[in-house]
Amino acid sequence: MKGDAKHIPHVETGAYPLRPGNQVEPLVDGEKAFRAIVRAVADARESVWVTVAFLKAGFEMPDGHGSLFDVLDQAVERGLDVRVIFWRSQPQEDDMPGVHFLGTEAQRQELAARGSRFKARWDVLPGELCHHQKSWLVDAGTADEIAFVGGINLDPASVAAPGHTPRDEGNIHDVYVCVRGPSATDVHHNFVQRWNEASERDREDGAWPDAAACDDLHFPEDLSPSCGEVPVQITRTVRHEIYKSEHPTPGGKPFAVAGGERSVLDQYMAAIDAAERSIYIEDQVIASPPIIAGLDAALERGVEVVFLVPGHVHPQFAEARKNPKLAALFEPLHALGRFENFCLAGIASNAGPAKYHDVYVHAKIALVDDVWGTIGSTNVADRSFRGDTEMNASFWHRPTVQALRIELLLEHLAADTSHLDDAAAMCLYREKAGENAAARSQGKPLDGLAFEIDPVRYGC
Numbered sequence: 001m002k003g004d005a006k007h008i009p010h011v012e013t014g015a016y017p018l019r020p021g022n023q024v025e026p027l028v029d030g031e032k033a034f035r036a037i038v039r040a041v042a043d044a045r046e047s048v049w050v051t052v053a054f055l056k057a058g059f060e061m062p063d064g065h066g067s068l069f070d071v072l073d074q075a076v077e078r079g080l081d082v083r084v085i086f087w088r089s090q091p092q093e094d095d096m097p098g099v100h101f102l103g104t105e106a107q108r109q110e111l112a113a114r115g116s117r118f119k120a121r122w123d124v125l126p127g128e129l130c131h132h133q134k135s136w137l138v139d140a141g142t143a144d145e146i147a148f149v150g151g152i153n154l155d156p157a158s159v160a161a162p163g164h165t166p167r168d169e170g171n172i173h174d175v176y177v178c179v180r181g182p183s184a185t186d187v188h189h190n191f192v193q194r195w196n197e198a199s200e201r202d203r204e205d206g207a208w209p210d211a212a213a214c215d216d217l218h219f220p221e222d223l224s225p226s227c228g229e230v231p232v233q234i235t236r237t238v239r240h241e242i243y244k245s246e247h248p249t250p251g252g253k254p255f256a257v258a259g260g261e262r263s264v265l266d267q268y269m270a271a272i273d274a275a276e277r278s279i280y281i282e283d284q285v286i287a288s289p290p291i292i293a294g295l296d297a298a299l300e301r302g303v304e305v306v307f308l309v310p311g312h313v314h315p316q317f318a319e320a321r322k323n324p325k326l327a328a329l330f331e332p333l334h335a336l337g338r339f340e341n342f343c344l345a346g347i348a349s350n351a352g353p354a355k356y357h358d359v360y361v362h363a364k365i366a367l368v369d370d371v372w373g374t375i376g377s378t379n380v381a382d383r384s385f386r387g388d389t390e391m392n393a394s395f396w397h398r399p400t401v402q403a404l405r406i407e408l409l410l411e412h413l414a415a416d417t418s419h420l421d422d423a424a425a426m427c428l429y430r431e432k433a434g435e436n437a438a439a440r441s442q443g444k445p446l447d448g449l450a451f452e453i454d455p456v457r458y459g460c
Contacts, residue, residue, distance in 0.1 A: 005231075005371040005396035008274045014263025015189070015248075015255035016234040021226025022181030024395050026375060026404045028411070030158040031062050033150065033176035038065050040138045040146050040178075047081040048072070049137040049191050053130060053377075055086075056155040057098035068154055069111070072118045082118035083214075085194055087131035088206075090124055103205055111208060120208035121198035125239060125389065132377050132388040133190075140188045145224045147187035149234070149393040150176030151364045151377040158362070162411055164349050164449065166357035173347060175282070175363040177375040177393050182223040182251075183232035189249040190236065190391060192217045193257070197243045219247045230397040235263040237378060237390035264378045264392050265385035269294055271368045271394075275303045278370065278422040280405065280429075282308040282363040285317050286344070287381040292332045299339040304426035306433075308412070308450070311346030311358045313459040321459040337455040343430040344458060347412055347449035354443030364392070370422035373401045414448035 010018040027033035038061050041048050050072075060067050075082045088102050101107060103122050123131050136148040152158050157170030164171045179187070196216045200206025207214040240260035248254045255261070265288075272279060272294040279298055286292065286309055295305055313321075320326050336342045351357040364380075367373045376392025378384045395401070402422070409417045409425055413432050417425040429450065436451040 004398050007276065008368060008372040008396065009270050010233050010394070010396070011235065011263050011266045011270060013266045014235050014261050015252065015257065016183070016186040017252050018231055018233040019182040019186070020231045021228060022179055022183050022230045022232040022395070023228035024230045024232060024393070024397065024400050025178040026400070027176040027178060028404075028407055029160050029162050030152050030172065030174055031161045033148070033152055033174070034061050034159060035063065036178055037136050037148055038063075038071065040136070040148070041071055041075055044075065044080055044138045045144070046139045046142055047083075048075045049140055050084045051131070051133045051135045051191065051194065052084055052101065052154065053087045053132050053134055054099055054153040054155065055101040056153065058156045059154045060156070060159070062159055069114060069116055073114065073116055076117045083195065084118060084120040085131070085191070085198060086120060086122050088122040088124045088200060089130070090127060103208065105205075108205070108208065117209070119214045121195060121214055122200040122206050123194060123198040124200060125242065125387075129239065129383070129387045130389070132384065133391045134377050135187055135191070135391060137184070137187055137191055140191070141220055143225055145180070145184045145188065147179045147184040148176055149179060149187060149391055150174070150375055151362060152176055153362070157360070164347070164357070164359045166349055166351045171349070171357060171359045172362045173282070173359050175365050175375055179232055179393055180224070181227045181232070183234055183393065185220050185223045186234040186249050187391070188220045190234070192219050193243055193245055197245065220250055223250045230395050230400060232393055232395045233267070235267045235392050235394060236261050237264050237385055237388060239387050239389065242389070262385060264376065264390055265290065267374065267392070267394055268366065271366065271372050271374070272298055275368045277303060278368065278426045279303055279305045280367040280426060281306070281380065282361055282365045283380040284310055284360070284362050284364070285314050285379050285381045286333060287317060288385060289329070289332060289382070291380050292336065295342075296332065296336060299336065299342050302341065304341050304423045304430075306343045306345060306426050306429045308345050308347065308361050309453070309458070310361045311348060311451070311453065312360065317459050333458070334456045343433055344453045344455050345429070345433045345450045346453050348446065348451065349449055350445045356440060356446070359449065367401055367405055370402045370405060371398045372396050373404060412448055412450040
């Protein structure tokens with residue numbers, strides 16, 4: 001681990017160890033991320049394996065590369081082993097038409113009409129819980145293995161360019177990370193575990209083209225070779241009693257996954273508790289009591305904290321805000337507003353005189369002290385930390401974290417913070433977000449995208 005990141009511990013509670021020797025490339029916003037994914041798939045020689053939570057009607061890759069199925073079918077035509085794990089929501093009646101790919105009879109007929117020959121299995125969680133991982137793995141088990149980990153949905157609004165110029169299809173801010181090296185093998189292990197134990201694998205409608213064609217996979221036996229200097233740890237949320245295999249990742253120990261895994265939450269808490277100067281978080285919700293308590297303690301220590309959320313809140317958050325029985329749950333969030341060193345913010349672009357184009361923050365990232373970062377699918381919410389199936393990649397590397405902080409703040413503040421340390425950069429964020437909140441209240445143009453939000457009024 002790089003010396004200046006030693007104060008932030010890694011966790012020992014998950015299936016995957018901290019691995020040195022990786023290359024890490026954060027990918028800010030969907031256009032950039034999907035371009036990188038398309039390039040990797042085009043260069044693939046052996047395989048393309050994907051986990052999908054949401055697939056919205058009309059989604060296409062940037063630059064005319066077509067739909068998800070166009071990309072997958074073309075990879076199959078080149079002789080690659082192409083596999084997809086789709087989440088099948090429960091109940092199976094789709095309450096969000098055009099958002100899920102449930103493997104319905106109509107959807108299977110569409111695949112048949114296309115002549116699609118990739119392999120797929122569907123996976124179910126009980127109730128409203130979600131298999132929420134969104135990963136791409138290219139050339140699994142080879143020296144050229146590449147993993148993409150993050151939370152970007154296959155949604156037209158997610159194929160957004162940096163800067164978030166107003167556009168009719170909507171605008172979502174999000175982040176992926178590309179990982180090469182030993183930690184990519186842990187993404188490989190996760191895919192094999194999920195594929196081999198996907199809940200619907202033996203059902204007539206639970207696999208494509210059928211159950212007999214979808215053979216099980218072997219767990220990885222060797223690590224991808226070292227190719228960089230970044231320490232990375234893959235962390236997960238896995239609900240108890242979903243998977244059973246304790247087969248260890250290469251160089252790891254057998255892990256009793258049947259008891260569940262909560263290493264994402266453990267890593268978040270370890271990093272927040274260790275923060276000395278700054279915490280920067282982007283997420284679509286702020287709804288985890290342990291995280292809010294950890295932020296409160298960090299603020300009390302004098303740490304600068306910025307938390308970026310959607311200006312227009314997630315519908316479930318808004319519904320919870322309306323429920324008087326849940327009012328006490330939001331009091332700790334309100335209490336964060338007593339600290340001058342805290343900023344809750346949203347982002348929007350100018351859409352005309354006194355008009356603003358709100359950008360939906362869907363990213364799930366955290367940066368601490370300019371030396372540690374995490375990017376993944378996990379929301380700052382109890383459901384994501386305890387029930388949904390999630391995956392994050394955490395990394396301990398000042399140059400990578402600092403460069404990501406500079407890139408994000410250049411987009412959000414229209415300001416270059418490369419000459420500032422992390423704490424000063426958070427102070428600038430708070431200052432500019434406050435000025436933009438005042439400008440927005442007066443119908444004036446924003447300078448950059450970020451504007452401050454009152455925690456007491458957020459979501460009300």
